[in-house]
Amino acid sequence: QKEVEQDPGPLSVPEGAIVSLNCTYSNSAFQYFMWYRQYSRKGPELLMYTYSSGNKEDGRFTAQVDKSSKYISLFIRDSQPSDSATYLCAMRGSGAGSYQLTFGKGTKLSVIP
């Protein structure tokens, strides 16, 4: 079992839809959770950064972390064609030597005008 599982999609939604992206993980040492957006042939761009369980909102994006279920989500409201990209979840521990990121394989999202 991989440490981080993410449905690769592809996921296709109409413009204006609410998008839900998810990851599950197995390592209980993970404390910090991130979502990156990666456009084709570009570097990952940090979207959201959260610590431990709870919700965090930034504009149209909401990140949720449920440590008890080892499950994280990213919601995108009022999705736009410019949101079409691959979304990567990432996570890491809190101790020294554990700051490197472990990534899911990414979910490819297409928002259709």
Add this chain to the structure above:
Amino acid sequence: DSGVTQTPKHLITATGQRVTLRCSPRSGDLSVYWYQQSLDQGLQFLIQYYNGEERAKGNILERFSAQQFPDLHSELNLSSLELGDSALYFCASSVRVGPYEQYFGPGTRLTVT
């Protein structure tokens, strides 16, 4: 633009050769991370440097090595290249060692023929 720069953008070379990838972190960032992204493995952590010193190692092959120089730029050296080394190589930087955000560069696409 994350502020992390990587050169070259593309590299095509033959099996058995050696290449050097270069990364300049964001201004003020002391920590540099190298990641490899392939279609089958996704994004995987290779190695981390902080202020010139190696801090953590991931799934880095013995044929690969890295270093961080006094001006904080970093180089990833790949030798005895194999077809399977073809991938995107990303550098990320953060302000210090610790649970700080990592910002990714645009990557170097390596093709081994």
